[in-house]
Amino acid sequence: MSGKIIDTARLQNFYNLMVVNKTTGRGVFGQPNGHFSVYANSGDLIALSTKGYPVYQFVVKPDENCQTKILAYIERLPQEVPDVIVRPLKTLEQIKEERENLAMRETRLVTGVNVLESPITALYQAFSKKEQNKRWIAEQEYKDDQRRIVQELLRLYVAFDIIELSEQEFDAFITFLNIDEQFIKTATEMELILFIKDKYEHFKRL
Secondary structure (H helix, E strand, O other): OEEEEEEOOOOOOOOOOEEEEOOOOEEEEOOOOOEEEOOOOOOOEEEEEOOOOOOEEEEOOOOOOOOOEEEEEEOOOOOOOOOOOOOOOOOHHHHHHHHHOOOOOOOOOOOOHHHHHOHHHHHHHHHOHHHHHHHHHHHHHHHHHHHHHHHHHHHHHHHOOOOOOOHHHHHHHHHHHOOOHHHHHHOOHHHHHHHHHHHHHHHHHO
């Protein structure tokens, strides 16, 4: 199945076009020029979502060649602009780099051969309250970094109309996500979207 969305009033790029198969629960990004192409079965319900426009939905009805081609004409929603606090959104690439670089702040630990070379230092670091406090602070900062990165992702997903959360709900939702540290660092953008979207749907039912 392939198609294109077109703004009825003006030429427009769609940098956040999401094509969601509501029957299977899977989604992919479309192209900035409005073109999209996905695999779907006859009868599947497809939703085209892009920020600032109403969601366009249709049912897949293949032709005699088992192809479905769609031209979706959409019109921008009227906008009311209230007073808001503006936070600059980070790009997916910026957030991806932060995810890959996520690491606990280094604390000096003497291990292995260094224990033999400096047993006094090793004992000091093992039992010193100061060193334990340093490790505790590093762990808390690491957890804060994890939550901050997930918050940036949520802001981006809200802006792209992938999920609908207020800033006040972020903390509760992040706790509910309980996202794995390795998953944050290694998952692809689509894996993160599908994981968070699935968790979001459960969260909203509670």
